[in-house]
Amino acid sequence: MTQHPPILYSFRRCPYAMRARMALWTAGIKVILREVKLADKPPALFEASEKGTVPVLVSFDSPVLEESIDIMRWALAQNDPEGWLAGDDAELIERNDGPFKHHLDRYKYPSRYADEADGTDHRAEGLVILSDLDARLSGQAQLCGETRSLADIALFPFIRQFANTDRAWFDAQPLPHLQSWLESHLASDLFKSVMPKYVPWKAGDQPTIFGP
Known part of the structure; x- marks a missing residue:
């Protein structure tokens, strides 16, 4: 069975989410981006992480990552082209x-x-x-x-x-x-590459692929 890319719960203006997105982009890792509206967080975010804050990365081959610096280090461990x-x-x-x-x-x-x-x-x-x-x-x-x-x-x-x-x-x-x-x-x-605006995600929406 083909596995889909990791899922990243993010919020465009959150500095923690920004740095996670920049590391994922530089590592060349595509993710399914789920933009979160902070005033109306989707239940799926809390199912992935009880703390309900962004960013959260859900992948099939590693534990859920709930801290931005952990997402950065995880991404760069896969591929670190700029050192x-x-x-x-x-x-x-x-x-x-x-x-x-x-x-x-x-x-x-x-x-x-x-x-x-x-x-x-x-x-x-x-x-x-x-x-x-x-x-x-x-x-x-x-x-x-x-x-x-x-x-x-x-x-x-x-x-x-x-x-x-x-x-x-x-x-x-x-x-x-x-x-x-x-x-x-x-x-x-x-x-500039990690700052486009996205419509907040809702269950049932078509996936948004984020990455280089």
Whole structure:
């Protein structure tokens, strides 16, 4: 029996889903894309993953993957044409997914947190982390060398989100290397390839194939 491609539950603007899609695309892995409407999540998503957050990857030859970084590493283990795994910097990724994401959420959505006034304190804390990345990029084009790698793609969607919260403010900060780095990823064919808009999936819909 022919097996169909893995199923990816995704949401276009979610930074976790973005980085998973970019890794799958670079690895050359086609998936059945199920775009999720966050306000009306399909029951099939919860059947695949009780936590009900995207991305989730369901395949026939491996356990369900419920974390974006696991999807990235799984995809690149199948095929890593650009050598991204050489830049699997756990410390950078953990700082991004932990402290930076904490400050990003409270800067971007202060009204969701009872103890937050306007998020400016968290913006300042996020800037400290971004300043470290800017210094790191002062001597090299990407976070782990001269070519993009897993660390760059893992961090990029979150830095994009931080920058877009107040783009005029971000552009005025002394982050020349990080700003150039961000613009190069925003302009990349890879990013453009994974950002088309899709109609939210419903059971019974014809499958949408995503991939190069």
